[in-house]
Amino acid sequence: MPGTLLAAAAGLGTGLSLIVAIGAQNAFVLRQGIRREHVPAVVAICALSDAVLIAAGVSGIGAVVRAWPEAVTVVTWIGGAFLVCYGLLAARRALRPAGLAPGGGRGGGAGRSLRASVLTCLALTWLNPHVYLDTVLLLGSVANSYGTERWAFGVGAATGSVLWFAGLGFGGRLLGGLFARPGAWRVLDIVIACTMTALGVLMIARG
Structure with missing residues (x-):
């Protein structure tokens, strides 16, 4: 049991160290959270996707990914183009900022539909080559490396x-409360635009 708990704690720390960073997926989840828009669905997709990918790695499928680098290259190009487009959309939003409406959604425009949120979340998750690496x-x-405790x-x-x-x-x-002010949304969208566009350009350059 101590060995299992140690392996689980190591997994918790390692997993957090990889995902707690400014990135496309995290920026999207934060934005949805601030807007209070389809948060359960977005959180569930991100968490379940990670669980599937982690299970694949623990099962040894990482060797398959390593054997087919061309697949990662294709995902890199598609994901890079998607991030650049998303970054440009964020830049456009920054030019027309609006505060939060009383119900929690952002004023000055229609909210994102559940379908659009789900598709965007899936794209940001599965079209990111770093998630596979x-x-x-x-x-x-x-x-x-933990042997029989690898699943823990x-x-x-x-x-x-x-x-x-x-x-x-x-x-x-x-x-x-902070994002009830349009100026705060402008700053957030500028940060998101810069982050998404920079990540997309770097992905395409490395592809």
Whole structure:
């Protein structure tokens, strides 16, 4: 039991160290949380996707990804183009900022539909080549170094994802007072635009 708990704790710490960073997926989840828009669906997609990818890495599928680098290259190009487009949309929003409406949604425009939010979340998650390199290859390699306790490591890493995305999404509403002001949205959208566009350009350049 101590060995299992140690592996799970190591997985939790390693998983958090990989996902707690400014990135496209985190920026999207935070924005949805602030808007209080389809947060449960977005959090569930991110957490479940991570769980699937972590399970794939623990199962040894990382070797398959390593054997087919061309697949990662294709995902890199598609994901890079998607991030650049998303960044440009954020830049356009920054030119026309609006505060939060009384119900929690952002004023000055229609909210994002559930379908649009789900598709965007799936694209930001699965079209990011780093998710395969970090979650499948890196976490998978570290997990397998724990031998028979590798699944405990995987459970710990998946738990870290759940805690992080739930905190980011559901905790975003605490910033509602700040984002009642259009100027705060302008700053956030500028940060998102710069982050998404920079990540997209770097992905395409490395592809």
